[in-house]
Amino acid sequence: MLDTVHENPRPDRTATPIELIEQLARVAAAYYRHFAAAAAGHGLTLMQGKTLSLLTRPRSMRGLAGLLSCDASNVTGIVDRLEARDLVLREPDPSDRRVKNIALTEHGERTVRLIRADLMSGLTALEALTAEDRGALRSLLDRAFPETTSAAYRALPG
Amino acid sequence: MLDTVHENPRPDRTATPIELIEQLARVAAAYYRHFAAAAAGHGLTLMQGKTLSLLTRPRSMRGLAGLLSCDASNVTGIVDRLEARDLVLREPDPSDRRVKNIALTEHGERTVRLIRADLMSGLTALEALTAEDRGALRSLLDRAFPETTSAAYRALPG
DNA sequence: CGTCGATGGTTTATGACCTCAAGCATTGTT
DNA sequence: AACAATGCTTGAGGTCATAAACCATCGACG
Numbered sequence: 001m002l003d004t005v006h007e008n009p010r011p012d013r014t015a016t017p018i019e020l021i022e023q024l025a026r027v028a029a030a031y032y033r034h035f036a037a038a039a040a041g042h043g044l045t046l047m048q049g050k051t052l053s054l055l056t057r058p059r060s061m062r063g064l065a066g067l068l069s070c071d072a073s074n075v076t077g078i079v080d081r082l083e084a085r086d087l088v089l090r091e092p093d094p095s096d097r098r099v100k101n102i103a104l105t106e107h108g109e110r111t112v113r114l115i116r117a118d119l120m121s122g123l124t125a126l127e128a129l130t131a132e133d134r135g136a137l138r139s140l141l142d143r144a145f146p147e148t149t150s151a152a153y154r155a156l157p158g
Numbered sequence: 159m160l161d162t163v164h165e166n167p168r169p170d171r172t173a174t175p176i177e178l179i180e181q182l183a184r185v186a187a188a189y190y191r192h193f194a195a196a197a198a199g200h201g202l203t204l205m206q207g208k209t210l211s212l213l214t215r216p217r218s219m220r221g222l223a224g225l226l227s228c229d230a231s232n233v234t235g236i237v238d239r240l241e242a243r244d245l246v247l248r249e250p251d252p253s254d255r256r257v258k259n260i261a262l263t264e265h266g267e268r269t270v271r272l273i274r275a276d277l278m279s280g281l282t283a284l285e286a287l288t289a290e291d292r293g294a295l296r297s298l299l300d301r302a303f304p305e306t307t308s309a310a311y312r313a314l315p316g
Numbered sequence: 317c318g319t320c321g322a323t324g325g326t327t328t329a330t331g332a333c334c335t336c337a338a339g340c341a342t343t344g345t346t
Numbered sequence: 347a348a349c350a351a352t353g354c355t356t357g358a359g360g361t362c363a364t365a366a367a368c369c370a371t372c373g374a375c376g
Contacts, residue, residue: 015289015292015293015295015296016292017278017284017285017292018274018278019296020284020292020295020296021274021277021278021281021284023296023299023300023306024185024189024284024299025189025193025208025211026303026306027182027186027299027302027303027306028185028186028189028190029227029306030303030305030306031182031183031186031303032186032190033227035183045332045333045363047332047333048332050183053183060353060354061353061354061355062352062353062354069187069191070333070334070335071334071335071336072353072354072355073334073335073336073354073355073356073357074333074334074335075354076354076355076356077332077333078332078333081332096342096343096352096353097341097342097343098341098342098343098352098353098354099342099352099353099354100353100354116176116179119179120175120176120179123179123302125301125302125303125304126175126178126179126182126302126303127175128301129298129301129302131173133298133301134173134174134175134178135173136294136298137173137178137295137298137299137302138173138177138178138181140287140291140294140295140298141181141182141185141295142181143283143286143287143291144185144281144283144284144287144295145184145185145188145189145283145284146283147188148181148184148185148187148188203334203360203361203362204362205361205362206361218324218325219324219325219326220323220324220325228362228363228364229363229364229365230324230325230326231325231326231327231328231363231364231365232361232362232363232364233325234325234326234327235361235362236361236362239361254323254324254371254372255370255371255372256323256324256325256370256371256372257323257324257325257371258324258325
């Protein structure tokens with residue numbers, strides 16, 4: 001274990017907050033570039049792909065708007081287009097007739113799986129990390145962006 | 159130093175590639191949410207803010223298109239709007255009359271600095287990391303996204 | 317020198333998305 | 347029953363994505 005060190009912290013590199021923010025900008029851009037390419041491979045937009053991948057369980061329009069960080073009126077159009085391609089379904093909520101629950105169709109579930117696979121195959125360097133490195137990266141990102149833990153996302157209403 | 163450990167790698171957390179990718183999705187979304195908010199605080203779009211922050215030196219339209227990962231025809235419109243607000247300037251290239259070099263005006267430089275400051279003030283958790291943690295995060299992100307090192311960006315033509 | 321393919325930038329059209337304001341239906345409360 | 351609050355949709359106006367076509371300029375080549 002101890003001899004599998006990849007010269008880890010590499011303290012010679014500058015790592016000021018500014019430098020780190022610029023690198024995060026590049027990483028975020030690279031991530032979305034990969035994701036958009038994977039979605040485009042299935043004729044979908046970045047937002048449409050994001051929406052599909054958020055539907056691990058049915059969600060209300062408002063809930064989706066929150067997760068997508070956009071106005072609810074946008075979600076109407078996005079879901080309209082996804083529904084027109086039979087990727088998604090609007091179901092009336094049994095306990096509140098105002099809300100519509102959006103759920104993946106079978107075709108939608110297949111598409112999400114394919115997009116996710118394409119995305120992962122494009123991020124080969126990420127899979128090349130050791131389990132130790134992945135754990136360290138997760139821990140650091142959790143502390144750098146405490147608002148975005150997976151627990152916080154799952155617990156959201158809608 | 160050694161007693162300021164924040165229980166670092168925390169190996170109990172699951173850190174499969176899939177989990178890591180989902181976390182990167184959330185981090186990228188959070189980063190752009192912060193950035194878009196900072197840009198909106200100055201009446202600018204996400205793309206306009208990104209463009210400004212890429213102009214650490216004059217760049218050609220095509221060079222900007224590459225850095226923004228979009229078609230050159232988009233850059234025309236974005237730079238049009240930035241130029242209309244006196245944030246940016248189109249200068250003819252002395253050695254090639256086809257290319258136009260885009261440079262920040264004084265007003266543009268001030269605006270970039272303000273946006274960057276707003277962004278950093280929104281990412282307080284990131285500044286709370288120790289220098290050691292920041293170094294480790296940089297190193298890990300460099301290895302997870304080798305395509306996006308700062309050296310690679312600075313070396314680009316245009 | 318003149319031709320020609322390649323390159324940099326712009327324009328146009330169509331569609332997707334964003335913002336904001338307004339609207340309707342339903343809910344929960346008083 | 348009247349009320350404000352909530353969930354979703356619609357509309358207009360602006361920004362961005364995408365693809366095709368266009369013009370000016372460059373570079374190489376005969």
